[in-house]
Amino acid sequence: MGTTPETLDPILVAIDGPAGSGKSSVSRAAAEQMDFGILDTGAAYRALAWACRETAVDPDSEPAVLALLDEWIYTISLRGEQRVQVTLPGGTEAHDVSAVIRTPEISAQVSRISKHPDVRVRLNNMFREIVAASGLPGVVIEGRDITTVVAPDAPVRILMTASPEVRATRRAGELVGESHEQVLADIMARDAKDAAVVNFLTPAPGVTLIDTSDMNFGQSIQAVIDTVDEARRARPSNDKEQR
Numbered sequence: 001m002g003t004t005p006e007t008l009d010p011i012l013v014a015i016d017g018p019a020g021s022g023k024s025s026v027s028r029a030a031a032e033q034m035d036f037g038i039l040d041t042g043a044a045y046r047a048l049a050w051a052c053r054e055t056a057v058d059p060d061s062e063p064a065v066l067a068l069l070d071e072w073i074y075t076i077s078l079r080g081e082q083r084v085q086v087t088l089p090g091g092t093e094a095h096d097v098s099a100v101i102r103t104p105e106i107s108a109q110v111s112r113i114s115k116h117p118d119v120r121v122r123l124n125n126m127f128r129e130i131v132a133a134s135g136l137p138g139v140v141i142e143g144r145d146i147t148t149v150v151a152p153d154a155p156v157r158i159l160m161t162a163s164p165e166v167r168a169t170r171r172a173g174e175l176v177g178e179s180h181e182q183v184l185a186d187i188m189a190r191d192a193k194d195a196a197v198v199n200f201l202t203p204a205p206g207v208t209l210i211d212t213s214d215m216n217f218g219q220s221i222q223a224v225i226d227t228v229d230e231a232r233r234a235r236p237s238n239d240k241e242q243r
């Protein structure tokens, strides 16, 4: 009540889950169907890992990573094809890192960045600012600590998971030259490192669990949309007030 159109907050759909659970692809498709934006928070951690590599910053040094964060410029699109751009400190060129941040080399390094508490605080503030400035009616925001830390008050909070075997099979399908065993080992190793920092393996109180192990892609999208619809039906007056 009493809000002006300029200050309306988007409806937030928070989604967490382990590596390869389908968070990004399912969230993106669900967001498109609902005409919401999508913020992939893992892209920022990945882009930071890339920026460390490019500038020879030690990813294990939190002060060095924080100094890099002071100087870099990071942008990500919330609609349409995802575009992630980074301008390095002292540079003028905005590098399109959308593809390179998905390589196994970056995936293997990114937990060295995300383990730093103050780096997380800085990135979490950046995520909140991106969402607030989006001007969109709704944003799906996905990662590892969205339901618990970044947006614990989001009206919709989902933990999306699938068995490690299923996740490795799906991921191996998109990586040329990587065996199922190698992909499974990589996924398990990354989950173990990440889970030491944030809990995304079990749902926090009030978080809806969506296990897609036995769902196809379309069914997984529908499960997210159904959860959003259910939450909207349960809170119609709040939705009206927000919008």
Ligand SMILES: Nc1ncnc2c1ncn2[C@@H]1O[C@H](COP(=O)(O)OP(=O)(O)OP(=O)(O)O)[C@@H](O)[C@H]1O
Pocket (backbone or CB within 6 Å): 017, 018, 019, 020, 021, 022, 023, 024, 025, 026, 042, 170, 171, 174, 212, 215, 216, 217, 218, 220
């Ligand atoms: N329910 C599903 N059925 C079939 N394939 C799926 C399903 N969900 C996701 N996939 C596929 O699994 C792969 C991994 O999904 P995605 O990249 O979205 O996972 P993620 O959780 O974002 O992973 P990461 O954390 O490593 O970025 C993609 O190829 C995606 O298309």
Ligand SMILES: Nc1ccn([C@@H]2O[C@H](COP(=O)(O)O)[C@@H](O)[C@H]2O)c(=O)n1
Pocket (backbone or CB within 6 Å): 019, 020, 041, 042, 043, 045, 046, 110, 111, 114, 142, 143, 144, 145, 146, 190, 194
């Ligand atoms: N909220 C988040 C999101 C990501 N991370 C870290 O980034 C890595 C890459 O994330 P993907 O979703 O693209 O797989 C992930 O392994 C985490 O180390 C995070 O800590 N918190």
